[in-house]
Amino acid sequence: MSVLLTHLEDGILTLTFNRPEVLNAYNRELHNALLVAFDEADANDAVRVVILTGTGRAFCAGADLSAGGGTFNHRENAREDHRDGGGELTLRLFDMKKPVIAAINGPATGVGLTMTLACDVRLAVPAAKLGFVFAQRGIAPDACSSWFAPRIVGIEQALKWFLSGEIFRSEEALAAGLVSELLLPTELLPRARAIARSFSEKTSAVSVALARRLLWRMLGAEHPRVAFQQESQALWYMGGAADAAEGVKSFLEKRPPVFTLSVAKDFPSGL
Numbered sequence: 001m002s003v004l005l006t007h008l009e010d011g012i013l014t015l016t017f018n019r020p021e022v023l024n025a026y027n028r029e030l031h032n033a034l035l036v037a038f039d040e041a042d043a044n045d046a047v048r049v050v051i052l053t054g055t056g057r058a059f060c061a062g063a064d065l066s067a068g069g070g071t072f073n074h075r076e077n078a079r080e081d082h083r084d085g086g087g088e089l090t091l092r093l094f095d096m097k098k099p100v101i102a103a104i105n106g107p108a109t110g111v112g113l114t115m116t117l118a119c120d121v122r123l124a125v126p127a128a129k130l131g132f133v134f135a136q137r138g139i140a141p142d143a144c145s146s147w148f149a150p151r152i153v154g155i156e157q158a159l160k161w162f163l164s165g166e167i168f169r170s171e172e173a174l175a176a177g178l179v180s181e182l183l184l185p186t187e188l189l190p191r192a193r194a195i196a197r198s199f200s201e202k203t204s205a206v207s208v209a210l211a212r213r214l215l216w217r218m219l220g221a222e223h224p225r226v227a228f229q230q231e232s233q234a235l236w237y238m239g240g241a242a243d244a245a246e247g248v249k250s251f252l253e254k255r256p257p258v259f260t261l262s263v264a265k266d267f268p269s270g271l
Contacts, residue, residue: 001018002018002033003017003018003019003027003029003030003033004016004017004018004030004033004034004037005018005055006037008046008047010193010197011046011047011048011049011196011200012047012048012049012050012051012193012196012197012200013037013041013047013049013050013051013098014050014051014053014189015034015037015050015051015052015053016053016054016055017030017052017053017054017055017059017060018055019055020054020055020056020057020058022061022064022066023056023057023058023060023061023106023107024054024055024056024058024059024060024061024112025060025061025062025063025064025065025066025112026060026062026063026064026086026110026111026112026115027063027064028085031085031088031089034089034092035088035089035092038050038092038093038096039092041096041098042096042097042098042263042264043264044264045205045262045263045264045265047098048098048099048196048199048200048205048208049098049099049100049101049196049199049200050096050098050099050100050101051100051101051102051103051189051192051193051196052100052101052102052103052115052116052119053102053103053104053105053188053189053192054105054106056106057105057106057107058105058106058107058108058112059102059103059104059105059106059107059108059112059128060107060108060109060111060112060113060115061107061108061109061110061112062109062110062111062112062113062133063110063111084142084143085111086111086114086115086142086143086144086145087142087143087144089111089115089118089143090114090115090117090118090143090144090145090148091118091144093115093118093119094118094144094216096212097209097212097213097263097267098208098209098212098263099120099121099196099199099208099212100118100119100120100121101119101120101121101122101123101192101195101196102115102116102119102121102122102123103123103188103189103191103192104116104122104123104124104125104128104130104170104179105124105125105128105185105188106125106128106129107128107129107130108124108128108129108130109129109130109131109132109133109167110131110132110133110134110137110142111142111143113130113131113132114132114141114142114143114144114145114148114149115143117143117144117145117148117149117152118143118144118148120212121180121192121195122178122179122180123179123180123181123182123183123188123191123192123195124170124173124174124179124181124182124183124188125170125182125183125184125185125188126170126171126182126183126184127169127170127171128169128170129167129168129169130167130168130169130170130173130178131161131165131166131167131168132145132149132161132162132165133165133166133167134162134165135162135163135164135165136165136166137165141162145162146162149161149162151219152177152178153176153177153178157176170182202256202257203259204238204243204247204257204259204261205259205261205262205263206238206241206243206259206261206262206263206266206267207238207243207259209263209267210234210238210267210268210271213271214227214230214231214234214271217230218230230271233268233270233271234268234271237268237271241261241266242259242260242261243257243259243260243261246258246259246260247259
C-alpha cells in the first residue's frame with residue numbers, strides 16, 4: 001500500500017497521506033515519497049497546483065514515534081552533519097514553482113503542522129487539533145518553522161504556541177491567521193480545488209511561478225531594492241515572451257487567454 005496517494009485532474013495534483021492507521025504519522029517513506037512527488041510536479045506542465053491532505057480523520061499527527069524514546073536520537077551522526085528531514089521538506093516546498101494548498105482535514109501536530117507553513121494557502125476543518133508540540137516532547141522546532149511561523153502569525157503568537165507546546169483548535173488558528181478558512185469536511189477539498197482553479201484557469205503558469213517565488217523570497221530581503229532588482233529582471237524576461245503578448249491581446253479582444261509558456265522549460269534562470 002502506498003503511503004502517498006496521487007490524483008491529477010484538471011491541472012490539480014492532490015497528494016494524500018495514506019497511513020490512516022497511525023493518523024498519517026510522518027516517517028522516512030512518506031518523506032521520500034513527498035520529495036519525489038514535488039520534483040515530478042515541478043517537471044510536469046500538466047500540474048498547475050498541488051493540494052496536500054490526509055486519508056481518514058487526520059491530516060498528519062507528526063513524527064512516527066513507534067521507535068520509542070530513541071525516535072529523535074541521531075547522535076550517530078556528527079552534529080554539524082545532521083540535517084532535519086522536516087527542514088528538507090519545507091525547503092523543497094519553498095522552492096516549488098507550483099502553488100501548494102494544505103487542506104488540513106483533521107489533527108496536525110509537530111511536523112504535520114510545520115510542513116504546512118511553507119504552503120501558500122492553509123484551509124482546515126472546524127475543531128481540528130493543532131500543535132507545535134516540540135517543547136512537550138523534549139526536542140526543538142523543526143521544518144524551518146522558526147523562520148516561517150513568526151512571518152505568518154507574528155513573533156508573539158508564535159512564541160505562545162511554541163513555548164507552551166500546547167494543542168489548540170483550528171478556530172484559534174483562524175483567528176491568528178495560521179489558516180485562512182474553516183470548512184466542513186465535505187466542503188474542504190471542493191474549496192481547495194476552487195482556490196486551485198483560481199490560480200490556474202486564466203493565468204500564465206510562468207507568471208504564477210514567478211509571483212510565488214518573488215513573494216516568498218522577498219520575505220527575507222533586507223531592502224525593497226532587492227525586490228526592485230528581481231522584479232525588474234522578471235518583468236524584462238516576461239515582457240518579451242509569448243505569454244505577455246497573449247495576455248494583452250486577449251484582454252483587448254475580450255477573450256480568455258491561451259498561454260503557452262512552460263514552467264519546466266521556460267522559467268527564467270537566475271530567478
